[in-house]
Amino acid sequence: MTAATEPAPLTPRLRPRHLATTLLALAAVAAGLFLPGDLDRDARLSLIAVVLAMLGWIGTRLPESVVALAVVLGLVLTGTLPEEALFLALGSELVWLLLSAFVIAAVLKDAGLAERLIAPLLVRPLRFDVLLLALTLAVAATAFVLPSTSGRAALLMPVFTGLAAAMPDRRLIKPLALVFPTAILLSAGGSLIGAGAHLLAAESIRAATGLQVGYADWAALGLPFALLSCLAGTVLILALFTPGSLRRSLIAAPAPAAVAPGLAARQRRIGLVLAAVVGLWLTAGWHGIGMATVALIGALVLLTRPFTPRRTKEMFRAVDVELLLYMAATVLLAQAMTRTGADRWLAGRALAVLPDSLAGSLPVVASLLAVIAVLAHLAITSRSARAAVLIPAVALPMAGLGHDAALLILVAVMGTGFCQTMTASAKPVAIFANAEPAAFGQRDLFRLALPLMPVVTVLLIGFALAIWPAQLAALRG
Numbered sequence: 001m002t003a004a005t006e007p008a009p010l011t012p013r014l015r016p017r018h019l020a021t022t023l024l025a026l027a028a029v030a031a032g033l034f035l036p037g038d039l040d041r042d043a044r045l046s047l048i049a050v051v052l053a054m055l056g057w058i059g060t061r062l063p064e065s066v067v068a069l070a071v072v073l074g075l076v077l078t079g080t081l082p083e084e085a086l087f088l089a090l091g092s093e094l095v096w097l098l099l100s101a102f103v104i105a106a107v108l109k110d111a112g113l114a115e116r117l118i119a120p121l122l123v124r125p126l127r128f129d130v131l132l133l134a135l136t137l138a139v140a141a142t143a144f145v146l147p148s149t150s151g152r153a154a155l156l157m158p159v160f161t162g163l164a165a166a167m168p169d170r171r172l173i174k175p176l177a178l179v180f181p182t183a184i185l186l187s188a189g190g191s192l193i194g195a196g197a198h199l200l201a202a203e204s205i206r207a208a209t210g211l212q213v214g215y216a217d218w219a220a221l222g223l224p225f226a227l228l229s230c231l232a233g234t235v236l237i238l239a240l241f242t243p244g245s246l247r248r249s250l251i252a253a254p255a256p257a258a259v260a261p262g263l264a265a266r267q268r269r270i271g272l273v274l275a276a277v278v279g280l281w282l283t284a285g286w287h288g289i290g291m292a293t294v295a296l297i298g299a300l301v302l303l304t305r306p307f308t309p310r311r312t313k314e315m316f317r318a319v320d321v322e323l324l325l326y327m328a329a330t331v332l333l334a335q336a337m338t339r340t341g342a343d344r345w346l347a348g349r350a351l352a353v354l355p356d357s358l359a360g361s362l363p364v365v366a367s368l369l370a371v372i373a374v375l376a377h378l379a380i381t382s383r384s385a386r387a388a389v390l391i392p393a394v395a396l397p398m399a400g401l402g403h404d405a406a407l408l409i410l411v412a413v414m415g416t417g418f419c420q421t422m423t424a425s426a427k428p429v430a431i432f433a434n435a436e437p438a439a440f441g442q443r444d445l446f447r448l449a450l451p452l453m454p455v456v457t458v459l460l461i462g463f464a465l466a467i468w469p470a471q472l473a474a475l476r477g
Helices: 016-033 041-059 064-077 083-090 093-111 113-122 128-144 149-165 170-190 196-209 215-241 261-282 291-302 312-316 321-340 342-353 362-378 383-399 405-415 427-433 442-466 468-476
Strands: none
Touching: 041 064, 041 321, 041 342, 041 383, 064 083, 064 321, 064 383, 083 321, 093 113, 093 149, 093 196, 093 261, 093 291, 093 312, 093 321, 113 261, 128 149, 128 170, 128 215, 149 170, 149 427, 170 215, 170 427, 170 442, 196 215, 196 321, 196 383, 196 405, 215 261, 215 405, 215 442, 215 468, 261 291, 321 342, 321 383, 362 383, 362 405, 362 442, 383 405, 405 442, 405 468, 442 468
């Protein structure tokens, strides 16, 4: 048999990246086992688990959920976490909230409600710059009813396609396309359900400080920052990618597609249920019904015939079970760091390295954490994975230096919202980068990220020092 016809080897070749990851994992285990004696066994294993999870997320192509579940199972099998904790996490409020939100999103998508919600923007011709700013606010509003950034991107793609067809000049398609993923990603910070990372952060804040951050509380904390970030991104897109002569171009609304009377009535009914769900979330402090329970009630109502003609089984297929398992696993990973005292041990070591004047300075600590959080997307492409790493391994140890854990967790998770540097950095970016008509490429993303990254970082530091401490103090009463 000639070399050209020899079959490929059955065993895949070990790539240098995989070899390096394996060696680093072995080194991490060895280093963890030989850490100083003042760290007990469970804390050592928790630290090893976090490092192994980070290596798995960064250095392998394994799904984030598989890595997280494997690490958590290791903690359970070694007795670091009780077996009951694993199953309690799978039945937590966070998991039920996400499950219900995915069902609600599936009903919205089936009814074409995303296009209907944004249609009021297009009832009359608008200047292009005004249209982009209004579109930014409309996209931001979708974060309050849809549970994931990639889901919002898929739902809003038809809106982009319709608007792109109405552009009087092809040069306007690029800034239009860039606004969608930028607004989707940065606006998510304003809503508790805008990204799974926020639910993880809220649970971590509750575990670390006892502070319960609800739907309205998160909006009060995150919405001003999210809106300023979104608008800053849109202004930069207009300045960098829109020819000056075209910024005031009038954009005529595309002809609205005919909507069957039955579908229009169904959309109105769904809109009323959504309004009721959001209203109950906002008033949770008055009636005492939890977010997950409200979402579950809304999902069950929307699964009935007046709201969807599809079978219930079809709608439940839209539930991202992988994300549910991943979120449960990452919550357990953060809990292990807190329960075993590994986070406090890390804080003590950080205190020994940093000069007292810097370790005790909130501006220094908040600025350092903000920079780390904003840059983290260059190494960890999943937003939830970034939060799962930054909260137990960076934010909580920094809080151990004498700072408010809730504040630093908030800084860490809000910083993870910036991920527009590369096409692979976030799914919404990839979705719109591959849209038809072709709109933008990697060079355009770099051109936008270069000025937007410092703007978002400065905003994050400003809120951490001037806005959020007072708000968190008010929430504590």
